Amino acid sequence: MNKKIYTALGMALLFLGTAGLRQAHAQTLKSQVSLTDLSAFAAAPKNWQLAATVHADMDKVNEFALTPGNGILVNKVDEKNPGHDLYFTLQHGDIDMEMDYMVAKGANSGIYLQGRYEIQLLDSWGTVNPKSSDNGGIYERWDDAKPDGMKGYEGHAPRQNASRAPGLWQHIRISFQAPRFDDKGVKVSNAKILYVWLNGVLIQENVELSGPTRGAFDAKESATGPLRLQGDHGAVAFKNISYTNFDKLHPxxxxxxxxxxxxxxxxxxxxxxxxxxxxxxxxxxxxxxxxxxxxxxxxxxxxxxxxxxxxxxxxxxxxxxxxxxxxxxxxxxxxxxxxxxxxxxxxxxxxxxxxxxxxxxxxxxxxxxxxxxxxxxxxxxLSDGNVSSNDAVDPILINATENIILRSFSDLPGGFRVTHGIGVGSTEQLHYTYDADKGMIVQIWRGGFLDATPMWHERGDGSSRPAGSVQFFGRSAPGIAKLATADAAWPTDTNGTAYKPKGYVLDSDGRPTFKYMLYGSLVTDASLVISGAQGLHREVNIAVPVAALTMRLAQGSKIELLKGGYYSVDDQYYIRLDDGLTDKPVIRTSGGMQELIIPIQKKLTYSIIF
The missing domain is CATH 2.60.120.260 (Galactose-binding domain-like)
Structure with a gap:
């Protein structure tokens, strides 16, 4: 297997590397924007409201279903009510901020720093090659005096598409450096986007802005300006908005x-x-x-x-x-x-x-x-920045230029290690890790394939990690089990099941079907990427039916059945079962968590969408 070594961008020495400086959080108290009312905003237009819960309709453009309450800021628009932008009372210069946001199907919005520099928010689910107008992009500047096709300029596409499906919460972190002016008001340095992290992936870094992007509330630039959310292009929701203002002189x-x-x-x-x-x-x-x-x-x-x-x-x-x-x-x-x-x-x-x-x-x-x-x-x-970072490590990145498989350890949140992990990469830029010791998909991600640095650098520790935006599915456990009673706890291992891995076979496109023995019957487990990299379609077959088998499809704090047969898991991903199944899934509570389980006899097909 070829190893490709790339220049380190985010792996520089923590204290001297510029990426390390941009990613670091200052040790200051964050300010949380209260969403118990709309007092944090200046004369909020009628299209902005508060809600307790929000769900998107996967089949309808700009459609949200709300429940009354507070804690979530919602821009709800339709053809008759195109909506207006929302301005915070906050005036800011240098700022770090983060928030969770949700877009409806087909929705378009944006975060305008100082009201002038837009970070685009868009339903870019399924986009393989994102542009500056896609989710997480820095929107282009505009000049009507230029010829057609050249009016837009200086836009910055995200490094990769880390977007989630409509109706799922996404998390964004932004670090902004305001333009600088001398004592006569002359600009001496441009504004900068120091970084943008989307769903755990660095997608923008150290981008200099020569002026306001298209849609700015004015063409001027200043040391401070209002934070602004775009509200005239689509249904979008926000929660957990916090920021740190950097308005003091450094020692x-x-x-x-x-x-x-x-x-x-x-x-x-x-x-x-x-x-x-x-x-x-x-x-x-x-x-x-x-x-x-x-x-x-x-x-x-x-x-x-x-x-x-x-x-x-x-x-x-x-x-x-x-x-x-x-x-x-x-x-x-x-x-x-x-x-x-x-x-x-x-x-x-x-x-x-x-x-x-x-x-x-x-x-x-x-x-x-x-x-x-x-x-x-x-x-x-405080010290000289023109020094080397001796122990910085160039990341060893593996790109999925073809459908690819790599075996390694995989570390999950909570300190859990999957020792029989198999990373499955696809050219559609959607990948997953399969635990061959449990028959479970433990994580799925979109974007880059694998960072093999911890496995191959020097002696290594045998582990690799996803190089994209990851969705974890909890601690690894058997995918299929027998439950003694309807409320019995899901087993943590395969003891007593006669489980035995039988490897995998590849189809003509290099995609694996995993095989294992369970209770004396052969199980085959194959997953294919859904068109547009929107998720995985999984098919599990049992050669000889075994009585009382149950498959666990998901575990989370909150599982809900939505319109169209979608099961939302913690508002982070969807499970959708194929039509025509004899048995219906059950949402149950066990060990303080909810589980989505279903009897499995001979064949089960469903999709994981995120």
Whole structure:
């Protein structure tokens, strides 16, 4: 099997890599937007309302079914009521924000940062090659003066389509840097989308915006502006909206002095007994002042100026050794094993600090790094950024350029490891992991196939992980079982079933049918990707019927039967059974969870849609 090694974008050293800085959450309290009423919004138009629950109709465009209440913000529109945009009272500059949202079938909406820069929200379910106008795209700018076909420009498509089906909740995280202006109001730097994560996948990173995107509420740019939700293109719902405003000045360091000591130091020494081999006054915190390749100790002293009192988190990177940061004589960070982090409660004002970095691992390159985040302060690099990230690992990514199978360990949430996992990749960019020890599909995902870095980098640990937007199906358990009573707990293993894996066979397109023995009968289990990569169609056959067999189709906190025969599982995916089945599924409660189960005699077919 060919291994493809790609340039690391999100795998850089946590403290110095730019992707790491953009992904990091500042240690500040998030502000939660209350959805008990509409007071967080400026004169909310009539098309915006609150609801307790929302369900989409999979067969009708822009159709939501609501139940009265609050907690969910809904834009409900139709042909007679096209709707209007919703403005928050919030005015923001630099901001990190996240929310859950749901789109109806065919719906179109958007999040306008400062009312001017749009992150597109769209029903892009099933789109294989997304554009800037698709879900998670940064919408294009527009110039009517340009020729036809060239009016739109500077749009940014998401890296991959991580979208879910209509009616399912999706989660988006956005980090925005506002444009900068000098004291005369002249723009000195453009706005930036530092990142967009959609359903657990990084889809936008470090995108510079030369100006407002199409649909901006005005053509001007400013240091602050209102947050705005598009409401004139389709039915969309939002919940769990939170944000962190970065409107405070970051701490600064000054009065720097350094000393370099030669030797292999296991711990910080008594400096009075040592003579430095170099010392001076540097322009910034950096390891570049050290002329020794290894076996040295670099010590800094200086002043850190804190504008606002509060809890500040520092991250210290000391490749090849150890280090520590003290502020006002108290420990802030102790870094062992190349890095460390710590939080210190600091008053406002000028505070003395000491920092040391001792290096003894000869293969690592010296690279001192220090970041700070705090109340209203996005994580900021206090040290020299022009250093290498020694132990960054280029991810080993496996693309499904053809239908493909890879066996590996698979780690599930909660610390569970599937030891007989088989990753099944498809050219339609929809993939799944099958547990051959249980006869269960344990996860399904859309986008990239597998990240094999933990399996193949150096000695590896035998595991791979999905490279797309994942839906987990809970802890691995037998797919089919006998229940002694209707309310008996679902078994956690295959003891007593005579379960025996029999491998798999491939069809002419390289797609597997898994085989195993259960209660003396051969079971075959095949899944095919639904057209448009909308989910999996699964067919399970039992060669010789076995009495009282039950198949568990889903487990979750909430399972509901919706219109059209769709079973919604935690509003995260759907189960749809084929018409004509003799037996009907049952929703039952067991062990504090709901389960969707159905008797299985000889054949069962259903779809997993997400």
């Amino acid at each position: 600064t360091v000054s009065n720097l002095k350094y000393s370099v000591y030669k030797g292999n130091f296991d711990a910080e020494p008594d400096y009075k007994t040592l003579k430095p081999v170099a010392e001076g006054v540097p322009p910034m915190l950096t390891s570049n002042e050290v002329k020794l390749a290894n076996d040295f100790l670099l010590k800094y002293t200086g002043t850190i100026h804190v504008y606002e009192p509060g809890d500040y988190t520092f991250k210290l990177s000391v490749p090849g050794g150890k280090g520590a940061l003290r502020i006002n004589g108290a420990p802030a960070v102790t870094a062992g094993g190349f890095r460390g982090a710590g939080t210190a409660t600091l008053p406002a004002g000028d505070l003395p600090f000491e920092l040391y970095y001792t290096k003894s691992v000869d293969w690592a390159k010296a690279a001192l790094g220090l970041t700070v985040s705090g109340p209203g302060v996005r994580e900021y690099l």
